[in-house]
Amino acid sequence: MAKRQSVGKMKTASTRVYSTDAGARCPGCLRLLAECVCAQPPASAPSAPKQGVVRVGRETKGRKGAGVTVVTGLVLAPEALKALAQALKKRCGVGGAVKDGVIELQGEQRDAACAVLEAEGFTVKRAGG
Ligand SMILES: [Zn+2]
DSSP, X not given: OOHHHHHTHHHHHHHSOOOGGGXXXXXXXXXXXXXXXXXXXXXXXXXXXXXXXXXXEEEOTTOSTTOEEEEEOOXXXXXXXXXXXXXXXXXXXXXXXXXXXXXXXXXXXXXXXXXXXXXXXXXXXXXXX
């Protein structure tokens, strides 16, 4: 606070309640939460990871038969990733795994995987031939 403002503080204090009982203050703008001017978090808010394009490709190298369908580019918490993998496996009726943020599904499942991911609101890009 600047010195200049302290001059009027006495007068303000008598009319305005400064007690913490009045409510919690926002750590951002230091106003009461009801008067908060920064309620809309900036794009850099850690609670909302930026979801980019999800790629659905296929990997046959060193794999048997149709290989595996791989879903990469997911920006999800481990539990959400696991849940998504479950949904994909169920939809495709095959086994799969989650490795280092990548979902693998057995066989060629790109069509089904794309459908599930798009239904979940992801921007999906089909990769590979
Ligand atoms: Zn605020």
